[in-house]
Amino acid sequence: xxxxxxxxxxxxxxxxxxxxxxxxxxxxxxxxxxxxxxxxxxxxxxxxxxxxxxxxxxxxxxxxxxxxxxxxxxxxxxxxxxxxxxxxxxxxxxxxxxxx
Amino acid sequence: xxxxxxxxxxxxxxxxxxxxxxxxxxxxxxxxxxxxxxxxxxxxxxxxxxxxxxxxxxxxxxxxxxxxxxxxxxxxxxxxxxxxxxxxxxxxxxxxxxxxxxxxxxxxxxxxxxxxxxxxxxxxxxxxxxxxxxxxxxxxxxxxxxxxxxxxxxxxxxxxxxxxxxxxxxxxxxxxxxxxxxxxxxxxxxxxxxxxxxxxxxxxxxxxxxxxxxxxxxxxxxxxxxxxxxxxxxxxxxxxxxxxxxxxxxxxxxxxxxxxxxxxxxxxxxxxxxxxxxxxxxxxxxxxxxxxxxxxxxxxxxxxxxxxxxxxxxxxxxxxxxxxxxxxxxxxxxxxxxxxxxxxxxxxxxxxxxxxxxxxxxxxxxxxxxxxxxxxxxxxxxxxxxxxxxxxxxxxxxxxxxxxxxxxxxxxxxxxxxxxxxxxxxxxxxxxxxxxxxxxxxxxxxxxxxxxxxxxxxxxxxxxxxxxxxxxxxxxxxxxxxxxxxxxxxxxxxxxxxxxxxxxxxxxxxxxxxxxx
Numbered sequence: 028x029x030x031x032x033x034x035x036x037x038x039x040x041x042x043x044x045x046x047x048x049x050x051x052x053x054x055x056x057x058x059x060x061x062x063x064x065x066x067x068x069x070x071x072x073x074x075x076x077x078x079x080x081x082x083x084x085x086x087x088x089x090x091x092x093x094x095x096x097x098x099x100x101x102x103x104x105x106x107x108x109x110x111x112x113x114x115x116x117x118x119x120x121x122x123x124x125x126x127x
Numbered sequence: 128x129x130x131x132x133x134x135x136x137x138x139x140x141x142x143x144x145x146x147x148x149x150x151x152x153x154x155x156x157x158x159x160x161x162x163x164x165x166x167x168x169x170x171x172x173x174x175x176x177x178x179x180x181x182x183x184x185x186x187x188x189x190x191x192x193x194x195x196x197x198x199x200x201x202x203x204x205x206x207x208x209x210x211x212x213x214x215x216x217x218x219x220x221x222x223x224x225x226x227x228x229x230x231x232x233x234x235x236x237x238x239x240x241x242x243x244x245x246x247x248x249x250x251x252x253x254x255x256x257x258x259x260x261x262x263x264x265x266x267x268x269x270x271x272x273x274x275x276x277x278x279x280x281x282x283x284x285x286x287x288x289x290x291x292x293x294x295x296x297x298x299x300x301x302x303x304x305x306x307x308x309x310x311x312x313x314x315x316x317x318x319x320x321x322x323x324x325x326x327x328x329x330x331x332x333x334x335x336x337x338x339x340x341x342x343x344x345x346x347x348x349x350x351x352x353x354x355x356x357x358x359x360x361x362x363x364x365x366x367x368x369x370x371x372x373x374x375x376x377x378x379x380x381x382x383x384x385x386x387x388x389x390x391x392x393x394x395x396x397x398x399x400x401x402x403x404x405x406x407x408x409x410x411x412x413x414x415x416x417x418x419x420x421x422x423x424x425x426x427x428x429x430x431x432x433x434x435x436x437x438x439x440x441x442x443x444x445x446x447x448x449x450x451x452x453x454x455x456x457x458x459x460x461x462x463x464x465x466x467x468x469x470x471x472x473x474x475x476x477x478x479x480x481x482x483x484x485x486x487x488x489x490x491x492x493x494x495x496x497x498x499x500x501x502x503x504x505x506x507x508x509x510x511x512x513x514x515x516x517x518x519x520x521x522x523x524x525x526x527x528x529x530x531x532x533x534x535x536x537x538x539x540x541x542x543x544x545x546x547x548x549x550x551x552x553x554x555x556x557x558x559x560x561x562x563x564x565x566x567x568x569x570x571x572x573x574x575x576x577x578x579x580x581x582x583x584x585x586x587x588x589x590x591x592x593x594x595x596x597x598x599x600x601x602x603x604x605x606x607x608x609x610x611x612x613x614x615x616x617x618x619x620x621x622x623x624x625x626x627x628x629x630x631x632x633x634x635x636x637x638x639x640x641x642x643x644x
Contacts, residue, residue, distance in 0.1 A: 041434055043229060080222060080439065086447040092164050092201035095171025097185035103309075104181065113180040114290070114306035117231040120299055 030058050142393045146327065149365045149400045152373055153325035153392060157335065159342055160285055160356040161202050161315035162349045168284045168315040169196030169239065176354055180308035188313030190234030195442050198223070202315035203246070203446070205347040206282045207456045209317055210247025212341050212463060213277050217453045221246050222445040223282075224437045231307055232287040240318075242437040245281035246446075252277065252341075253465075254333045255483070275334050276322030287312035317347075323362070323373075328392035332385050335359050336487070340464050343489050352383050359388050364409070365399045374399070375409040379423055381416045391416035395423050467492060475499060475507040481515060490530045498536035502543050509543045517560045533567040542570040550574065551581045552631055583630040585637060588621070591629070592637050595620045606642055614638060 035055045039046045046054065100113055109116035164174050170187035186194035210217055224242035257270030288311055293303030319338070325331045339350045339357060350357040359382055364374035379395050382388040394416075399409050414423040462470070464486050471482040471492075486492045495514055499507040518539065522529060542563070546556045551574055559570050559579065566573075574580065582588065595617060596603055606613040614635070621634050 080445045083444055085444045088444050089200035090197040092166050092199050093171060094166050094173045097172045097183060100181050103184050103189060111306055114308050117305050117307060119302055119304055
């Protein structure tokens with residue numbers, strides 16, 4: 028099962044990555060190698076093996092509904108590239124020409 | 128004002144007309160924040176509305192690298208409770224998944240949600256549609272009940288909130304930048320998805336109202352639609368009556384009241400039918416309801432190509448619910464509105480209509496039961512009458528709920544007692560009610576203060592009756608000549624003489640005795 032250049036670009040778009048044409052070719056080869064490895068695993072006969080939902084054999088881990096201290100706002104905002112009025116600042120979301 | 132009413136009436140007629148030839152197919156997605164929990168879904172930050180931005184945050188709900196989520200036990204119980212209250216099957220085995228997408232109000236760049244293994248599946252609610260709640264709607268021919276299937280209820284986390292700066296009216300278009308507040312991020316959120324079983328805007332409204340009532344009864348959320356703690360989205364398509372294949376659907380969002388939900392669906396059904404009638408095609412898209420302009424418009428978002436790449440959340444282990452545990456949650460189910468309605472009708476002898484209206488508001492139902500308990504079950508009917516008439520009118524006029532009113536269940540019980548014991552007439556009771564609503568005084572004190580005692584003493588009434596008969600010989604002759612309707616005139620005269628304090632039943636009896644005898 029080979030992955031196409033178009034699929035590489037689609038996955039890159041979903042991950043918000045800008046790739047050069049060379050990178051598309053290179054990453055396509057790497058992804059195909061990963062998929063090839065999965066193809067090998069697919070050939071194993073696992074008819075008698077229980078599906079694994081999690082690597083740990085543990086279920087129902089929960090916490091009681093009790094308040095615990097969080098972060099001070101100054102601390103929470105300290106690593107933000109920009110902050111304003113106690114909030115995280117993000118650049119404009121919709122580009123010019125778009126109608127929201 | 129009258130013009131706006133006319134416009135609305137025309138729109139309603141148009142919907143009824145469209146529904147003659149077209150059938151609407153509607154499914155709802157209803158998100159409800161678990162606002163009554165102390166903490167968020169996966170961390171110990173407190174749950175509250177509003178407040179200074181980013182003051183209820185921690186590494187988990189800010190999506191800091193390395194922070195690990197731990198599910199809130201109470202949120203999982205609340206979801207199972209919701210599923211049991213809506214006749215769902217509770218999964219024996221379930222888990223969380225990651226839903227991957229980018230949006231600035233979601234700090235992790237994925238939302239922890241559920242995918243193919245939700246906690247609750249395959250439920251239903253029976254919804255009464257009809258004049259029982261008020262004037263019939265045009266899309267509704269008569270009273271009927273309909274069963275709406277519930278596909279699933281799953282648990283996920285809410286996002287943060289954004290404020291867009293620099294554009295007009297806070298809109299995202301034209302904004303120079305946006306501010307993000309993560310106080311709400313990570314709050315437990317249940318999503319209920321219905322089957323496409325809904326056929327009219329009225330059915331959609333009734334379903335959402337009933338669901339809200341159940342959630343309130345379970346105490347899992349404040350269900351405040353204006354504050355966004357309950358949010359209803361709808362998928363709508365239309366097809367010609369008798370046709371089997373489904374039409375292309377549009378998703379309608381931004382309805383923040385039950386009226387908006389109804390009006391947005393009515394608008395969208397008419398829009399799609401008219402589009403198809405003029406040989407156009409419906410585009411599968413998300414549309415935004417504008418309650419002011421009364422129309423939906425396309426969101427034209429570039430993010431429409433959803434590819435969420437769900438995968439099992441590796442940071443949390445799966446859930447295995449033992450049947451005994453599910454039964455222990457079921458044992459905590461409170462009496463639900465339908466059962467309460469049936470009980471009030473059968474045990475206290477209320478008409479089904481009255482029981483339905485009283486139990487469609489939790490505070491009213493609690494108020495009624497308390498007042499009926501104080502007044503005694505034999506007076507429950509009178510308590511209900513005064514609540515559905517005087518009290519409801521007063522609350523509507525004041526624009527408040529019964530919990531915010533200064534009238535207490537004990538006051539209503541006392542008032543009913545005064546009428547029942549014959550101390551005051553039911554006409555006087557209305558005056559006492561009005562004064563009680565205004566001053567918050569107890570009815571007994573008002574009656575005392577105003578000297579409103581009803582006179583039932585036959586001797587006193589006889590004396591006045593004789594005087595009235597003597598003063599009106601002409602009317603007496605006419606009455607005795609066959610004009611029976613004049614009895615009311617005499618009653619009126621006696622009541623006036625006695626300042627409205629005579630017991631009307633006794634006055635009637637005495638008058639008839641004197642005039643007919």
